Amino acid sequence: MTARIERPLSPHLQTYRWTLTMALSIVHRATGIALYFGTLLLAWWLIAAATGPTAYANVQAFTGSFIGRLIVFGYTWALMHHLLSGVRHLVWDLGYGFKANEREALTWGALIGGVSLTVLLWIVAYVIGGGR
Secondary structure, eight states, X not given: OOOOOOOOOOOOTTTSXXXXXHHHHHHHHHHHHHHHHHHHHHHHHHHHHHXXXXXXXXXXXXXXXXXHHHHHHHHHHHHHHHHHHHHHHHHHHTTOOOSHHHHXXXXXXXXXXXXXXXXXXXXXXXXXXXXX
């Protein structure tokens, strides 16, 4: 019989205390995945615009529906959040923002900034588009 070798267990999510930085790191990855699917919607819109009025009207009917607007709003938020989280990671890559208070400020900035930019962008779009 061979003796069982006791190895240290790798730490996992149940070991660590959840922090906002950890949660937003996961959200950053999730928004990256969501952007792939949202880009398919953008490609559908561009292809329909190039195809003709009937195809374009179909896409506009979908994006004008409640579900369509919700998806486009989510895509906008994913884009803004991913952008600001990318800036946060760039700051870290440059070697800044690792102190606890700086980390928290960057994380809150990405969270609040993503929501704020999304809402601001939609308000501007509605004002320019006449509420359509």
